[in-house]
Amino acid sequence: MIKKIFSFIACIVMMTAVSVVASAASEYGDERVVDRAGLFTDSEENSLREITDKIKEEFGFDCVMVTVNSYYNDNMLGAYSPMDLSDYAYKFYNNGDYGYNGIIFVVSMSTREWWFLQFGEGKTIISDSYGLEWLEYKVLDELKDGEYYECFDKFASSVYDFAKEATNNKPYSTGNPYLDVEAYWGKIKGKLIVIIIICVAALALIAWILIRTMKTVKKQPDANSYVKSGSFNLYFRNDTFMYSNTTRTRVNSGSRGGRGGGGSRGGRGGRF
């Protein structure tokens, strides 16, 4: 009898423990828009959710967007201190009920950091070198300007475009560029001065060439046309090594975290 009672109590305890663990793990569940920092209105959140649901439905791809005030003391992951925002993003996605293939975009308001991180096929659909750079150009200005809904909306729309293109087995890349005027502007506006300078230099070169065709009169600098054929006789040659000079320069082996960096878990992010 006592054994039965003890067994019953043990079962209850076990079930409670499991349910607590289960409830802790499933508090996000597969929720793809998690606005813990309170940046969106209800309608904005619903609008974002519609896009992420559509991406999941059409492509089986989880597009997860998370805003937090501070990821250091986030009790959503239990007693865990993330190394950096990329680590937080990684743990957040893995603790949720998301699929193998996906991408997560996390913004931490107190530290003013942001991070993209891909999972599974996400690394192919949105590559580190090409896709993440495009997403950054697409969303960073709005993030810096405090237009959070516009920022995440553009993120989700871009992920939709990338996921759709990947269904052709040819994801966006340097060989298959993603042509988006707004994102292009984000990419080139920092290089506008360089573009203008090269433009002006090219025009000056064109003008110089055209004017030169009009002026065919020029002095001959030498008398090469009047050297008697076969008359050149090199009667002395001597090449002597004198000395050597060696310099060395330290080369950066790559940045850790920060803008465009890999973070502790990969992906791409920085401050805004």
Added chain:
Amino acid sequence: MAENMIVYKCPECGADIQFSAAEGKMKCRYCDGEFDIKELEDYDKGHFKQKPEEFNWKNFDERKGREDWSADELNQLATYRCSHCGGEIIGEGTTMATKCPYCDNPVVMGESIDGLLRPDLIIPFKKTPDDVQEAFKRFMKGKLLLPSKFKKRNKPENLKGLYVPFWLFDCDSDGQADFTATKVTSWRSGDYRYRKTDYYSVKRAGKMTFLDIPVDSSTKMDDSFMESIEPYNYRDIEKFNSAYLAGYMSDRYDVDVKDSIERANRRIRASTSEMLRSTVYGYNSVSTSSLSVQIKEGDIQYALLPVWMMNTEYKGKTYTIAMNGQTGKMVGELPIDYLRLVLYLLAAFPIIAAILTLLFGMM
């Protein structure tokens, strides 16, 4: 006992050189060059020193064997002077009226040609006025900035066939040059990039022969124009005969030889430097430290070379075009339509900007 045998090469022609007991020197049996043993040893060991620069031309005025004008030539030819620009030309004495080839003003008969230097050589005209017309049409093709009104002209105005006086310089030059050359290698090891630069002292010495370098001897002819229509093909050069002047005019030389020598020297020096520099290869960079050139007993001749000259007027400005009367090479300055240039640039700007924007966006 084994003996060492050293073979010296002739610095003049590169052949093996032997000791001449009679002369007590090393003598080359191919080119008759003679050298002290010490000089050859220095060449061999690389203790090479540049000789002092020297441009030694035969004194032209004292050249013997110059031909004077024949009696017939003195009768047939006369000088003409332009009162407007002062130009002096030689032409047939029977010419009643003619115009100055430079400013198109009437010329008047001047002195006899007696006392003037008689040319040694002449290249006769090969190109006719029709050839000039055709060449002028080809010359205007592809000139995007040429004003439309100017293009519509199909006939060059004031076309004149003129023999231009030149001094022709022949010489053997000897040049010695010192260069500094570098070889660069770079590699990466660990967190460092290394760059090693090896410095070399490079010495070269060589000889070459120049034939008939032309320097125009008329102040009226722009040197740049005359050099631009080079080269002439000297296979067609003939001993001077006044019969070649029939139907043409000849400019009279007014630049002495000694005033032309400097131009010839500069061109010879530049060519010698280029030839020596072309023998230095296998380096990442080569710079010339010093150069010395010597010319000894260079020869000079007086020649008349054919040139077609034409002038065209456009918007109050005269544009001169010259054509090599033998080869047909045409040069000249043409008017520029700057409005057209601006339009081309305005049209090019958006295309270049679009291409650059696309490239930068794709990077």
